[in-house]
Amino acid sequence: MAAKLDPASVAHRRAKAEKDRRVTIRPAPDTMTYLTGHLPVGQGVQVYAALKKAADTLIAGGDERSRAQIMADTLVERVTGKTQAPAVPVMINLVVSDQTLLGTSHDPANLDGHGTIPADLARHLVATALEHEIQTWLRKVYASPHGGLTAMDSRARIVPHGLATLIRTRDGGICRTLYCDAPIRHIDHATGIANGGQTVEEDLQGLCEGCNYAKQAPGWTASGHHPPHGRHQVTTTTPTGHTYVSTAPPLPGWADPPRHLVVVEPQDPSDLLSDYELIDDAA
Numbered sequence: 098m099a100a101k102l103d104p105a106s107v108a109h110r111r112a113k114a115e116k117d118r119r120v121t122i123r124p125a126p127d128t129m130t131y132l133t134g135h136l137p138v139g140q141g142v143q144v145y146a147a148l149k150k151a152a153d154t155l156i157a158g159g160d161e162r163s164r165a166q167i168m169a170d171t172l173v174e175r176v177t178g179k180t181q182a183p184a185v186p187v188m189i190n191l192v193v194s195d196q197t198l199l200g201t202s203h204d205p206a207n208l209d210g211h212g213t214i215p216a217d218l219a220r221h222l223v224a225t226a227l228e229h230e231i232q233t234w235l236r237k238v239y240a241s242p243h244g245g246l247t248a249m250d251s252r253a254r255i256v257p258h259g260l261a262t263l264i265r266t267r268d269g270g271i272c273r274t275l276y277c278d279a280p281i282r283h284i285d286h287a288t289g290i291a292n293g294g295q296t297v298e299e300d301l302q303g304l305c306e307g308c309n310y311a312k313q314a315p316g317w318t319a320s321g322h323h324p325p326h327g328r329h330q331v332t333t334t335t336p337t338g339h340t341y342v343s344t345a346p347p348l349p350g351w352a353d354p355p356r357h358l359v360v361v362e363p364q365d366p367s368d369l370l371s372d373y374e375l376i377d378d379a380a
Contacts (some may be wrong), residue, residue: 114137150290192348193207205219206349209220265281269345273304277305281305282309287321331343
């Protein structure tokens with residue numbers, strides 16, 4: 098009815114929507130992922146029809162895979178140009194502890210662009226790459242005994258590539274703003290260069306585009322720091338005066354040190370305090 102009464106408006110909306118075509122990726126349960134193509138209707142229908150036709154042909158030839166499995170495998174093969182998906186020469190960042198990699202630990206790893214993955218899948222990804230003779234690099238990232246990455250610094254205002262990689266690894270590839278799960282797009286100075294900030298690991302954070310632009314508005318301040326025994330933190334103050342602290346996610350294989358409760362027995366009954374006295378003392 099809308100297309101009949103106002104065809105010009107429908108055509109305008111379609112043209113605008115086609116400009117927003119894109120491909121996105123997001124995590125799915127059980128270490129899977131959703132790869133979504135937002136396409137003009139003609140292209141989307143053609144892609145699906147081509148995949149379905151390929152699946153029907155293979156099934157008629159005796160392929161034992163399901164139609165859905167064949168369509169998914171065919172999509173990977175046609176996009177990458179490889180008949181075997183593991184042989185695609187694309188770099189992925191897999192952050193895994195040496196104990197997990199060598200099979201002496203079951204601590205999960207982190208796959209850049211996806212998130213946490215189980216230990217067996219991390220070992221499988223490395224083994225598969227070696228099996229198909231893909232050039233595989235292991236980048237050593239050193240951490241302090243307290244779970245923080247070893248610092249790297251630079252005098253340049255533009256963050257060097259190596260330092261930017263360190264920040265993305267430290268922040269888990271996700272925007273440091275609390276409750277924002279968008280991927281990192283910008284490596285930002287928590288305290289701006291104009292306000293005395295430096296291009297060092299302690300003052301840098303990974304942010305999405307939206308959060309980085311919002312942070313530039315008047316009234317926003319932020320500062321990065323490393324607690325004596327903890328992970329990197331960024332303290333942000335909003336124009337309303339509220340303060341929020343963002344802590345970098347734990348590294349694979351790292352566990353916060355256990356807290357021990359020390360009980361001191363009083364030597365004299367008079368040392369025992371009532372609940373009210375304890376509250377007053379705490380106040």
